Structures are given as structure tokens and as C-alpha cells.
């Protein structure tokens with residue numbers, strides 16, 4: 001899976017903003033988006049629009065994954 005962006009939330013850039021906190025990457029399509037600590041929460045928005053359930057951290061040194069579906073079930 002190739003990330004579509006190396007270091008930016010493309011949805012924030014589309015809004016002309018760069019004030020995200022951390023980045024996540026969708027494991028289904030490579031979409032890079034900002035986390036829930038960021039003002040626009042684009043990772044959650046991506047799940048809402050695409051139903052792609054699994055994101056992983058896109059921060060250096062982090063390799064954890066996050067599944068919206070598993071979390072929703074709990």
C-alpha cells in the first residue's frame with residue numbers, strides 16, 4: 001500500500017489548513033488523513049464516507065493500527 005501523501009493531510013490542504021495534530025493512513029486505499037486530536041478529524045470522516053475500517057498510525061516510529069469497526073462493536 002502506497003500512501004497518497006508522505007506527510008500531509010490532503011483533506012486539510014484542500015481547506016488551506018495545516019494545523020492537524022497527527023496523521024493516520026487508510027490500509028484500504030492509502031488515504032492519509034488527520035486524527036481525532038485534529039480540528040477536522042479527517043480520518044474519521046474518511047471512514048464515514050468510504051467505510052474503510054482500518055487506519056494505521058502514519059507517525060515516525062509508530063506502527064499501531066486502529067479499526068473503526070472493532071471499536072464501534074465494543
Ligand SMILES: [Zn+2]
Nearest residue numbers: 009012034042
Ligand atoms: Zn485533515
Ligand SMILES: [Zn+2]
Nearest residue numbers: 026029031052
Ligand atoms: Zn480508504
